[in-house]
Amino acid sequence: MTIRFEIMAHDGAARVGRLQTAHGAIETPAFMPVGTAATVKAMSPEAVAATGARIVLGNTYHLMLRPGAERVASLGGLHKFMNWPHAILTDSGGFQVMSLAALRTISEEGVAFRSHLDGSKHLLTPERSVDIQRLLGSDITMAFDECTPFPSPREAVEASMELSMRWAERSRRAFVERSGHGIVGIVQGGVHPDLRARSAARLVEIGFDGYAIGGLAIGEGQATTFAMVEATVPGLPEDRPRYLMGVGKPDDLVGAVKRGIDMFDCVLPTRSGRTGQAFTRDGALNLKNARHADDPGPLDALCRCSACTGFSRAYLHHLVKSGEILASMLLTTHNLTYYADLTAAMRAAIRAGRFAEFTTATMAEAA
Amino acid sequence: MTIRFEIMAHDGAARVGRLQTAHGAIETPAFMPVGTAATVKAMSPEAVAATGARIVLGNTYHLMLRPGAERVASLGGLHKFMNWPHAILTDSGGFQVMSLAALRTISEEGVAFRSHLDGSKHLLTPERSVDIQRLLGSDITMAFDECTPFPSPREAVEASMELSMRWAERSRRAFVERSGHGIVGIVQGGVHPDLRARSAARLVEIGFDGYAIGGLAIGEGQATTFAMVEATVPGLPEDRPRYLMGVGKPDDLVGAVKRGIDMFDCVLPTRSGRTGQAFTRDGALNLKNARHADDPGPLDALCRCSACTGFSRAYLHHLVKSGEILASMLLTTHNLTYYADLTAAMRAAIRAGRFAEFTTATMAEAA
Numbered sequence: 001m002t003i004r005f006e007i008m009a010h011d012g013a014a015r016v017g018r019l020q021t022a023h024g025a026i027e028t029p030a031f032m033p034v035g036t037a038a039t040v041k042a043m044s045p046e047a048v049a050a051t052g053a054r055i056v057l058g059n060t061y062h063l064m065l066r067p068g069a070e071r072v073a074s075l076g077g078l079h080k081f082m083n084w085p086h087a088i089l090t091d092s093g094g095f096q097v098m099s100l101a102a103l104r105t106i107s108e109e110g111v112a113f114r115s116h117l118d119g120s121k122h123l124l125t126p127e128r129s130v131d132i133q134r135l136l137g138s139d140i141t142m143a144f145d146e147c148t149p150f151p152s153p154r155e156a157v158e159a160s161m162e163l164s165m166r167w168a169e170r171s172r173r174a175f176v177e178r179s180g181h182g183i184v185g186i187v188q189g190g191v192h193p194d195l196r197a198r199s200a201a202r203l204v205e206i207g208f209d210g211y212a213i214g215g216l217a218i219g220e221g222q223a224t225t226f227a228m229v230e231a232t233v234p235g236l237p238e239d240r241p242r243y244l245m246g247v248g249k250p251d252d253l254v255g256a257v258k259r260g261i262d263m264f265d266c267v268l269p270t271r272s273g274r275t276g277q278a279f280t281r282d283g284a285l286n287l288k289n290a291r292h293a294d295d296p297g298p299l300d301a302l303c304r305c306s307a308c309t310g311f312s313r314a315y316l317h318h319l320v321k322s323g324e325i326l327a328s329m330l331l332t333t334h335n336l337t338y339y340a341d342l343t344a345a346m347r348a349a350i351r352a353g354r355f356a357e358f359t360t361a362t363m364a365e366a367a
Numbered sequence: 368m369t370i371r372f373e374i375m376a377h378d379g380a381a382r383v384g385r386l387q388t389a390h391g392a393i394e395t396p397a398f399m400p401v402g403t404a405a406t407v408k409a410m411s412p413e414a415v416a417a418t419g420a421r422i423v424l425g426n427t428y429h430l431m432l433r434p435g436a437e438r439v440a441s442l443g444g445l446h447k448f449m450n451w452p453h454a455i456l457t458d459s460g461g462f463q464v465m466s467l468a469a470l471r472t473i474s475e476e477g478v479a480f481r482s483h484l485d486g487s488k489h490l491l492t493p494e495r496s497v498d499i500q501r502l503l504g505s506d507i508t509m510a511f512d513e514c515t516p517f518p519s520p521r522e523a524v525e526a527s528m529e530l531s532m533r534w535a536e537r538s539r540r541a542f543v544e545r546s547g548h549g550i551v552g553i554v555q556g557g558v559h560p561d562l563r564a565r566s567a568a569r570l571v572e573i574g575f576d577g578y579a580i581g582g583l584a585i586g587e588g589q590a591t592t593f594a595m596v597e598a599t600v601p602g603l604p605e606d607r608p609r610y611l612m613g614v615g616k617p618d619d620l621v622g623a624v625k626r627g628i629d630m631f632d633c634v635l636p637t638r639s640g641r642t643g644q645a646f647t648r649d650g651a652l653n654l655k656n657a658r659h660a661d662d663p664g665p666l667d668a669l670c671r672c673s674a675c676t677g678f679s680r681a682y683l684h685h686l687v688k689s690g691e692i693l694a695s696m697l698l699t700t701h702n703l704t705y706y707a708d709l710t711a712a713m714r715a716a717i718r719a720g721r722f723a724e725f726t727t728a729t730m731a732e733a734a
Contacts, residue, residue: 038685042692044673067660067685075663075681083677293434296442306411310450314442318405318434325409325692 002209003140003182005241011355013233013260016347019241021087021139022180023079024054028241028262029346031253031339032057032089034270037066038082041270042328043336045084051305051333052340055087055139057265060132061096064122065115069135077137089265090138092129092171092186094145094164095214095246106146108163126170130183134176141183142212143171148190150218157190164188165202172206182209184243190215191224193231200235210263211236212243217252217266226255233260250279250342254359257346269339273332276320280338285313287331292317305337306330369576370507370549372608378722380600380627383714386608388454388506389547390446391421395608395629396713398620398706399424399456401637404433405449408637409695410703412451418672418700419707422454422506424632427499428463431489432482436502444504456632457505459496459538459553461512461531462581462613473513475530493537497550501543508550509579510538515557517585524557531555532569539573549576551610557582558591560598567602577630578603579610584619584633593622600627617646617709621726624713636706640699643687647705652680654698659684672704673697 004020017028033040033048035056040048048056058078063069075081078088094111097104101113101122110125129144145164148157168185175183185203189195196213203211213232216225229244236242243263244256253264269279276287280300285292295313303309307316307330319327349358371387384395400407400415402423407415415423425445430436434448442448445455461478464471468480468489477492496511512531515524535552542550552575556562563580570578580599583592596611603609610630611623620631636646643654647667652659662680670676674683674697686694716725 037689037691038682039689039691039693042696044693044696045677046673066689067681071661071681074661075679081679081682081685083682294438294441306413310412312442312448314434314438315405315448315450318448322404322433324404324406325695326406326411328692329409329411329696 011350032265051336060093069132073135089140092142092144126167127174130174143168161188184210186214210241217246269335274328307334378717399632418703427460436499440502456507459509459511494541497541510535528555551577553581577608584613636702641695674701
């Protein structure tokens with residue numbers, strides 16, 4: 001048995017689902033905090049779970065280089081290593097190998113590269129990526145793909161997408177079926193609706209446990225992102241989860257859910273938390289700003305997180321100005337809680353058949 | 368009523384005490400984690416309390432410059448500001464103004480200096496230091512003193528000590544009595560037993576709620592530190608708490624408790640935690656060391672802290688090597704738990720009349 005996905009409610013294209021993995025169930029729409037190096041930065045695993053998150057993302061590229069997939073396997077797998085009892089999705093390394101590694105050479109076989117940490121030589125192929133993800137013990141494996149730079153000429157995007165589809169097929173074949181574990185294919189095709197549709201059709205033909213939309217949120221703009229979602233979703237099966245990779249801002253999430261997306265990941269809430277930015281029901285706040293220095297009120301009066309219930313904006317401003325680690329801890333806690341509560345609110349609105357109202361009322365800027 | 372101190376048990380010069388403040392009781396011997404800028408670095412206040420600590424130290428020098436004492440007062444005081452419901456001791460700024468500030472000028476009145484943050488001009492006097500500590504709302508105020516550099520000629524140490532004693536008297540006069548709040552005088556006199564004894568006698572004549580030994584642990588070595596404790600303690604009243612400032616390593620604490628000390632503060636467990644060092648029952652460990660890379664065991668098998676119960680040495684090594692904030696969080700949690708449990712073990716040994724055995728068995732290196 002693979003990962004099981006059940007649709008619990010619909011409202012237009014938006015849906016509430018339940019994804020059952022070997023490490024528990026995830027209610028969708030869901031946001032996955034990014035835990036690149038086997039830690040969601042500045043957060044204990046207990047604190048991550050307290051935000052409401054029940055799945056985190058691990059990065060194959062980072063983990064294969066340090067501490068190494070075989071080492072994690074010999075230590076009992078990634079869940080045990082990072083003390084995270086809930087679900088883990090690992091990416092395939094395709095995106096990071098293009099953005100971080102040195103001296104890349106792409107061939108039909110895969111990507112040869114040197115580590116950005118120590119210059120050591122590595123080869124990442126669909127088969128190796130899937131095997132690394134198995135060694136890590138991730139519940140949800142991502143197919144290995146090439147991430148095309150944006151912008152690129154259409155011919156380059158098309159050739160890259162076709163290569164990714166051949167790699168998707170090899171990834172699917174390499175995946176070892178285990179109970180509660182699944183593999184997700186990644187739609188590519190840049191900003192070209194017809195390429196996106198062709199990619200989706202090819203993946204469905206191969207057959208995956210879920211479908212992701214990749215290669216977006218890299219500079220093309222929200223309207224184009226949404227257009228690509230609209231070009232892709234109709235070609236995907238209704239009964240499988242849909243994951244928009246690397247997205248995004250709160251209004252990006254709302255607009256994508258409206259268009260039928262179930263899952264997201266993004267470094268925005270965690271990275272912003274480490275640079276003094278907070279997402280609130282009053283909009284984004286920069287805690288570095290001197291206007292917070294004497295403010296006794298919480299970041300967000302309606303938020304349940306420990307940063308909002310225990311501390312003032314004045315204190316958070318002080319911590320940010322002082323470069324204190326606790327600033328990163330509290331603002332990351334808050335931002336991840338904000339994202340978790342945003343997805344929970346979307347689920348409630350969809351169940352109540354009021355998602356259009358929710359969209360209008362809380363996210364006027366969402367398309 | 369000032370702070371109340373009760374001796375619960377004795378074993379030789381070592382004693383177990385209970386110090387009652389406006390923000391709860393502290394069992395002594397006690398170690399106070401350092402919370403310089405209104406935060407124990409890399410720790411939430413809940414996590415600090417979970418280590419067992421019931422008192423933390425705040426730094427007057429840092430807090431007067433940022434966020435400012437009047438600001439903290441207008442926000443409800445330091446306890447509320449940093450969300451710490453237990454006791455707070457503040458230092459007087461005397462030590463930091465000498466080690467951190469720029470363009471210092473010392474006069475009978477006090478110390479004029481420029482902020483190391485923005486170059487702004489400030490004057491710290493005994494009266495201002497005590498007032499800042501009142502504005503912060505600290506339970507235990509420290510008298511303002513001059514910290515003599517080590518080594519210094521005897522005449523310089525003597526003149527500095529005499530100045531500190533005049534400042535101690537002014538500090539005592541400036542202190543506003545409040546229920547559950549007290550002021551502690553600081554014995555100076557460098558490495559000269561007779562100056563230490565004279566300083567102690569002078570402070571007792573003035574009359575304080577507790578007595579600290581300052582100006583040590585700055586390079587004179589453990590044997591000299593212990594000798595100065597031995598030269599000072601006989602001149603201090605039995606029924607008041609004794610605080611050895613800025614000390615120290617685990618064996619420093621054990622040796623000082625043996626000589627009648629009740630309270631300690633030191634940046635060692637917190638600062639070490641941020642540089643990959645852990646104190647354990649097997650000695651100090653450097654988690655950067657590659658020998659930990661594949662070790663599935665905990666830091667310290669007998670430790671109750673979340674770092675030891677949830678994670679392996681291999682994982683902690685990975686976090687340290689990766690520069691992850693969670694490394695600082697977990698190692699600080701562990702080190703503060705280690706210090707809290709060391710003081711708890713000393714209290715138990717003293718109550719059981721077995722402190723000499725405890726010293727020999729667990730701290731062979733302690734004098």
